[in-house]
Amino acid sequence: MHGEYKIPGGKLVVVDLDVDAGALRHVRVAGDFFLEPDEAFLTLSHALEGAPADTDAAGLAARIDAALPEGTVMYGLTSEGVGVAVRRALAHATDWTDYDWQLVHDGPQPPALHMALDEVITAEVAAGRRPPTLRVWEWAAPAVVIGSFQSLVNEVDAEGAQRHGIEVVRRISGGGAMFIEPGNTITYSLCVPEALVSGLSFADSYAYLDDWVLGALADMGVKAWYQPLNDIATDAGKIAGAAQKRMAGPAGRPGAVLHHVTMAYDIDADKMVEVLRIGREKLSDKGTKSAKKRVDPLRRQTGLPREAVIAKMIESFRTRHGLSEGRVTEEEAARARELAQAKFSTAEWTARVP
Structure with missing residues (x-):
């Protein structure tokens, strides 16, 4: 499944994922946003791995926030925006x-x-x-x-x-x-x-x-x-x-x-x-x-x-x-x-x- 979300006033977030046994699998987050430190990038995807597929955007954002390294700086990106992109992928949203x-x-x-x-x-x-x-x-x-x-x-x-x-x-x-x-x-x-x-x-x-x-x-x-x-x-x-x-x-x-x-x-x-x-x-x-x-x-x-x-x-x-x-x-x-x-x-x- 593929989802995209242009964060209002921010950047594009793209999410590709599978669903297996009611959970998110093989989650891949990408986009033209800015993120520091570099290792925080993989955290975006790993934090969502295994999440129940019916988790709402706020719940997905909470998983990301809890996993990000201390001092992470996001520009043009929000954890909520990633959650929305996931929900759009699951809903087969169009662009x-x-x-x-x-x-x-x-x-x-x-x-x-x-x-x-x-x-x-x-x-x-x-x-x-x-x-x-x-x-x-x-x-x-x-x-x-x-x-x-x-x-x-x-x-x-x-x-x-x-x-x-x-x-x-x-x-x-x-x-x-x-x-x-x-x-x-x-x-x-x-x-x-x-x-x-x-x-x-x-x-x-x-x-x-x-x-x-x-x-x-x-x-x-x-x-x-x-x-x-x-x-x-x-x-x-x-x-x-x-x-x-x-x-x-x-x-x-x-x-x-x-x-x-x-x-x-x-x-x-x-x-x-x-x-x-x-x-x-x-x-x-x-x-x-x-x-x-x-x-x-x-x-x-x-x-x-x-x-x-x-x-x-x-x-x-x-x-x-x-x-x-x-x-x-x-x-x-x-x-x-x-x-x-x-x-x-x-x-x-x-x-x-x-």
Whole structure:
């Protein structure tokens, strides 16, 4: 069995192993990490030899930590990362480069249709009818997008939203509210086979699927990192938030994962706190009067137009994993329009948690 894991912000760990009588055998750990002293390298493999095959990543990491020589220094490597690589080997996980990735980057769409497209495209990936897809959103109207389990009245000031002409929609994933204005936000979705995150915990899958965009930001001179559970941050503050939804596949097929991210390019902070109630609560807790101290837009950090930031992100993904131009099929578009009307535009769905 073979497993690979790119440690977020670190290096690649590769594990090859066999399983015999329920235990790990012939374990071989390798990678492009740094490790001192040299004799600690063999310890990584020896510590895992004979471990029960159902040991979780934390348990495998504990075996490694207990066996490493005193004073061992690991750079770009963690014992937990080795444990994750083992779990991915046992789960027969796939890698980014195992797929032919497709890009969908269409013109502006209404907020409810974006919600529907995420559901439809992820279902198509789960059914095996569509390759893994990176979809970059363009917004046709301002919106507040609330998480699947959030209370509508607790999150949104209805009067403020109406005054500013902002549509409120609810997405299928959890997490917090997103304040959207066309031209001020960068939003994208990854619709991926479940096998890509096999062997990862729920939290680890966030970091794993965010890692490529950290590299893209680094290419633009922005040093960013994953901040558990679902944020991307820099020294200047939070710049993005992610959310996920698991979707089952048809009978006999594994499912798919929807991982979507909203990044702050340029925020009208005063308008945001007039629309989002929870924004006021967070600010008042910190004795802060302006939301500008809580979200640092990418415009200031990159010095680039929004379109240039998106182009560089796409090119970075293409360089790392390959990416061909794609489109939403007529069948997918028709289903998404129907779903937007029947579900995501209805009061029953939007106010399902009043």
